[in-house]
Each structure stands twice: as C-alpha cells, then as structure tokens.
Amino acid sequence: MPVQVKICGINRPDALAAAVAGGARYVGLVFYERSPRHVAPELAAELARQVPTGVRVVGLFVDPDELMLERVLGSVPLDLIQLHGEETPERVAEVRAAYGIEVMKAVKVAEAADLDRAAAYDGACDRLLFDAKAPKGVAALPGGNGLSFDWTLLAGRTWARPWMLSGGLNAGNLADAVRATGATAVDVSSGVEDRPGHKDPALVAGFLACAAAL
Numbered sequence: 001m002p003v004q005v006k007i008c009g010i011n012r013p014d015a016l017a018a019a020v021a022g023g024a025r026y027v028g029l030v031f032y033e034r035s036p037r038h039v040a041p042e043l044a045a046e047l048a049r050q051v052p053t054g055v056r057v058v059g060l061f062v063d064p065d066e067l068m069l070e071r072v073l074g075s076v077p078l079d080l081i082q083l084h085g086e087e088t089p090e091r092v093a094e095v096r097a098a099y100g101i102e103v104m105k106a107v108k109v110a111e112a113a114d115l116d117r118a119a120a121y122d123g124a125c126d127r128l129l130f131d132a133k134a135p136k137g138v139a140a141l142p143g144g145n146g147l148s149f150d151w152t153l154l155a156g157r158t159w160a161r162p163w164m165l166s167g168g169l170n171a172g173n174l175a176d177a178v179r180a181t182g183a184t185a186v187d188v189s190s191g192v193e194d195r196p197g198h199k200d201p202a203l204v205a206g207f208l209a210c211a212a213a214l
C-alpha cells in the first residue's frame, strides 16, 4: 500500500499546487504565530478553498485556547485539528468533543519513555503523530525543526489509532524511515523547503514521488 503523505506548513499557492499534483493526502496549515510557516486565517481560508475533495486540510495549533480555535474554525474549513503543544489527554479529548472534527495529537519523542506516555493519548484522539522532541535550551519551535528521532524506538509498538511519522524526513531518508518504523503515513515540512518557511515545489514533488515509489 502506498505511503500517505502530509505536506505541512503550506503557506503559498505554488506549494499547495505541487502537493496536490503530487498526490499528497493531507496538507497542513500552521496557526502558530512564532512559526515561519504561520498563516493568518484569511490566507488559510483562501488556500483551503483551492484544496480538492480527497485531500484533507489539517490545521496545526500549539496549546490553542477556545478563542483561537473558534477564530480559525469560523473561517477555515478544516478536516483535522493537529495539536502540537503540551496538551494533556484530557484537553485533547475536550477539543475533539467540542468541535466534532478529527484531532491528531503530536507526541514528541526522544526516548522510549515518551512513547510509553503516548499510550494515554491513544484513546483521546483520532490519530497520533510521532515527531522529534525539540532540543532543550535553544529557541527551537515545538515542531517543524527538521530533526529526526531514533526510529527504532517505534519498532514493535502497536497503537489503537492510525499514526503518522514525522521529524526530519526528506526524499533521501524516507525509504529508510518507512522501513524502520512500518509507517503507512508520513508528515514532512523542513525537508521540502529551500529555506525556513519556504516550500520548494520541486522538493515537494520529489518527496511525493519517493513516497509513491515505496
């Protein structure tokens, strides 16, 4: 079965067009103001309108409050809410119940214990996403840092929910990552950019071609 791809951090029509043309199943819009990929709800709504049926629009949030979620959901038709902060399992369940939209919880991984803790989210969300934990002591973003984690940590783990692999993926390491983890869905951002926050349509197309060939 082909690996499904989410291209995260879309903020321009040319990147969106490359993602759709290359067969991405998910496109991610970042609603986190510190991110170089941040999109205002107005631009996000315009981009979302260009997404064809069959491609799911994911809104990425970091510890959003109700005001934030309502502001975005009031104008942007999202298919999935991605929670990429320090949300507790209770908060994830609350967001899921409140908006009637699928919720994907990002779990930041550096060691086996992080995956042990992920079990608590398995019943609270619709999907899990495993991403590298941001390095301590630097002003890193909570995600989208182009860093990988030790993929062998996922070996032998089973999850009740569907899950995606992310963190430092690119066309050069995708095959190894999928082989090591058994992932059937992957998420990429930095690995298809030519500079922070700027997706390169050729890199997007190249990544999707690699995924399609797996």
Ligand SMILES: O=C(O)c1ccccc1NCC(=O)[C@H](O)[C@H](O)COP(=O)(O)O
Residues within 6 Å of the ligand: 008, 009, 030, 032, 035, 036, 037, 060, 062, 084, 129, 131, 141, 142, 143, 144, 145, 146, 147, 166, 167, 168, 169, 187, 188, 189, 190, 191
């Ligand atoms: O992309 C961001 O700027 C971002 C900001 C805050 C939280 C999460 C963020 N991104 C997450 C993602 O783009 C993906 O879900 C994933 O982490 C892949 O990122 P990358 O390692 O850059 O491929």
